[in-house]
Amino acid sequence: MPLPFLTADRAFEAADDVALPFxxxxxxxxxxRPGPWRVGAAAICLMLASFVLFAGVIIALTGTFGGAGVVFGLALAIIVGALRLLRMGIWVSARGLRQVSFFVTRTTGWDRVxxxxxxxxxVRWLGLPRTVQGQALLPTLRDRAASDLPPLMTTxxxxxLGRFEAFDRAADTIEAWAAEYRRG
Incomplete structure (x- = not known):
């Protein structure tokens, strides 16, 4: 089963000289592409979900269907959380810039950027309160100050984390999308 949200489009890597190859x-x-930390955390969540599903089957076989339903619901919540974790990140299109976090998705049109x-x-290290020196990709919007906005992505x-060249490529691509659609 292909998971289109898991891998970046191959055209971004195939056409390094063209910023918008679509x-x-x-x-x-x-x-x-999603980083190894994000994919690893999602894989651990899915492994935990498989154990919870197995426990749900054992509970259902013993005849306690109410308890099995609760356990199956928990497994479903873990699976949905893992998929949402994989979907997090920055997405671009001709309509604008979309920042997908775990609970909230913000879409900003290119006319506002x-x-x-x-x-x-x-910048925050893996989203934790600890900060380290790094690079951040910041948007500036017409109606908001840059200091009010969270960074789109950081190193x-x-x-x-540990993929500085990938950050530079992704930042350059997002900046190219912004430059293209701010002109238009």
Missing amino acids: DDRDRWRRPY TAVRTVQQP HNADF
Whole structure:
């Protein structure tokens, strides 16, 4: 079963010289692959879900269907959480920029974006309260101050920790999308 949200489109890697290598630019795309930390956490969640499902089957075989239903519901919640974890990140299309977090998805149209730039600043390490020096991709919107907005992505989040070249490629691609659609 193909999981299109798990892998980045191959065209981003195949066409390094072309920033927007797509014919269908209305489709939402993630311009990078999910990082090993994000994929590893999702894999551990799915492994935990398999154990919980196995426990649910054993509980159902013993005749306690109410308890089995609760356990199956828990397994379903773990699976949905793992899939949402894999879907997190930055997505681009001709319509705008979409920032998908675990609970909230924010979509900003290109008409509101005035700039997308990479800055050197303290960033959160894997989303934890600890901060380290790194790079962040920050949007600037027409109606909001840049200091009010969270960074789109950083060099120390779950997608780019230890993958600085991948961060640079993804930041350059998102900046190219922003430059293309701010002109239009």
